Amino acid sequence: MTSSETPPPSDAPRPVVDLPVGPGPDGTPDLVALTAALCDLRSVSGEETALADAVEAALRRAPHLEVLRDGDAVVARTHLGRGERVVVAGHIDTVPVNGNLPTRLVVEDGVEVLRGRGTVDMKGGVAVALALAVELDAPVRDVTWVFYDHEEVDSALNGLGRVARHHPDWLAADFAVLGEPTAAGIEGGCNGTLRVGVRVRGTAAHSARAWMGRNAVHAAGEVLRRLEAYSPAQVEVDGLVYREGLNAVLVSGGVATNVIPDLCVVTVNYRFAPSRSVAEAEAHVREVLAGFDVVVTDAAAGARPGLDHPAAAGFVDAVLAVTGGAPAPKYGWTDVARFSELGVPAVNFGPGDPSLAHHDDERVPTAQLRSVHEALRRWLTA
Numbered sequence: 255m256t257s258s259e260t261p262p263p264s265d266a267p268r269p270v271v272d273l274p275v276g277p278g279p280d281g282t283p284d285l286v287a288l289t290a291a292l293c294d295l296r297s298v299s300g301e302e303t304a305l306a307d308a309v310e311a312a313l314r315r316a317p318h319l320e321v322l323r324d325g326d327a328v329v330a331r332t333h334l335g336r337g338e339r340v341v342v343a344g345h346i347d348t349v350p351v352n353g354n355l356p357t358r359l360v361v362e363d364g365v366e367v368l369r370g371r372g373t374v375d376m377k378g379g380v381a382v383a384l385a386l387a388v389e390l391d392a393p394v395r396d397v398t399w400v401f402y403d404h405e406e407v408d409s410a411l412n413g414l415g416r417v418a419r420h421h422p423d424w425l426a427a428d429f430a431v432l433g434e435p436t437a438a439g440i441e442g443g444c445n446g447t448l449r450v451g452v453r454v455r456g457t458a459a460h461s462a463r464a465w466m467g468r469n470a471v472h473a474a475g476e477v478l479r480r481l482e483a484y485s486p487a488q489v490e491v492d493g494l495v496y497r498e499g500l501n502a503v504l505v506s507g508g509v510a511t512n513v514i515p516d517l518c519v520v521t522v523n524y525r526f527a528p529s530r531s532v533a534e535a536e537a538h539v540r541e542v543l544a545g546f547d548v549v550v551t552d553a554a555a556g557a558r559p560g561l562d563h564p565a566a567a568g569f570v571d572a573v574l575a576v577t578g579g580a581p582a583p584k585y586g587w588t589d590v591a592r593f594s595e596l597g598v599p600a601v602n603f604g605p606g607d608p609s610l611a612h613h614d615d616e617r618v619p620t621a622q623l624r625s626v627h628e629a630l631r632r633w634l635t636a
Contacts, residue, residue: 271295271308275388283385285623286368290357292346292377292384293370299347299411302326302403306346309401312384318391319399322424326403327413329424330387332396338565339396341425341598342387342630343414343589344380344433345405348372349612359620366620373618374606379433382605382627386634393634398427405589409554414589418596429565430593431630434584435606438577438622438629440570441584442494442559442601444591448524448535449503452477453547458509458516467514471507474518478502480542481522489527492559494583496527500542521551525585528556557591559583560599572633573603577625603629 273291278284297305306326313321319330326346348371357370368378380401387399402413409415417424434441454474459467486498500522507518522543526535532553540548560566561581570581584590584602593600605622 268304268307270311271304273308273312273384275312275385283389283627285381285385285627286359286620288385289368289373289378289381289618289623290359290370292381293372294356296351296355297347297372298350299404299407302347306401306403309346309384313387313399316388316391319387322421324417324420325413327417328401329398329417331398331424332393334392334396336394336396338429339398339427340565341398341400341427341430341593342383342433343400343402343430344376344383344604345403345413345589346377346380346401347403347406348375348377349406352614354614354616367617368620369615369617371616374435374608374613374616375611376434376604376606378606378618378623379435379604379626382623382630383433385627386630390631390634394636395634397634398424400425409552412589412592414592418592422596425593425596425598427598429560429563429569430590430598430600431569432588432590432593432600432602433604433626434588434602435604435608435611436584436602437607438603438605438625439579440573440581440601440603442561442581443491443496443528443557443594444584444586444588444602445496445498445525446528446530446532446535446556446591447552447554447587448526448532448539448550449552450522450524450539451549451551452520452522452543453549454518454520455547456514456516456518459514461512461514464514467516470515470518474505474507474520477520477543477546484542487527489529491527491529491583492562494559494561494581496583497585498527499523499525500539525587526556528558531555554587555591555595556587557594557600560594560601563599566599566601569601569633572636573629576629576632
């Protein structure tokens with residue numbers, strides 16, 4: 255900027271990025287270009303506004319959609335009077351960028367992949383949903399499209415949860431699909447999660463006179479031994495088998511290198527099958543760790559698969575006709591649990607290998623973008 259130029263006022267409207275949501279040269283959405291544009295517009299949790307503005311602008315250009323907004327969550331919905339309403343949802347935030355943007359389109363071992371932060375978790379799924387939202391002006395089911403913020407941070411900030419609290423009617427539906435990465439397969443429900451702090455107390459003393467104290471870190475060894483000996487269950491729920499897990503994920507203790515620690519806290523995470531309630535999960539952890547001071551720090555119930563719901567049948571048939579395979583369980587916790595709390599059966603279905611979520615080496619096969627798009631399109635139009 256030269257000395258004669260005047261910077262724009264701080265309250266000037268933000269420029270809005272024009273996302274490439276229209277058809278490509280072959281008349282179909284250019285999902286690769288759209289995914290790349292979404293990823294290259296960085297939106298680390300708490301910094302989603304520019305992307306939310308761009309998504310909102312793209313949706314408002316579609317005359318068949320009513321567009322609503324709460325913070326950086328954008329909702330668009332049809333009102334065609336269909337006999338069934340479904341939700342297709344995805345979060346627009348990512349974990350921090352670590353030298354993995356801008357995106358790169360490459361061919362690896364004969365497979366075309368798009369590399370970069372968010373390609374897997376989960377802007378590939380967002381691209382598919384955004385393209386379909388603009389494209390489908392007469393779906394056979396009324397659709398509510400939800401693009402929300404703050405999924406990758408504390409659950410209290412979650413944009414989908416905020417919409418559920420402020421505008422539960424926006425999420426009313428017979429069935430929901432969350433576009434989390436599933437490698438283009440259907441993953442039903444999700445495990446619940448419980449975190450506890452196991453507090454082990456000792457007596458502080460100078461490390462030169464250790465016999466005068468009691469080492470809390472050493473005493474915590476019994477907690478670790480019980481966890482090491484624990485055999486996690488595999489639990490069948492509505493035809494899908496969920497693998498549980500009970501693990502120490504953090505150990506903290508001590509105040510100085512010459513002081514015998516008088517407190518050690520072992521943070522334990524229990525991933526439990528959706529057939530258990532949070533209260534049942536807590537009771538199980540307390541039973542395993544009987545005799546120790548166990549403090550619950552965070553808990554979220556899982557969600558049953560919901561694949562036996564009548565509204566899910568058409569979805570499963572349409573998807574498997576395109577992708578093949580069979581439904582599988584979702585081992586991690588996802589926002590399908592929030593839909594479950596609202597009484598809406600939900601599944602996970604999106605492009606990208608879930609094991610690459612949050613990985614600096616995120617990459618999505620472009621063929622999965624197209625297959626997920628085709629499967630959802632078939633379900634919503636057939």
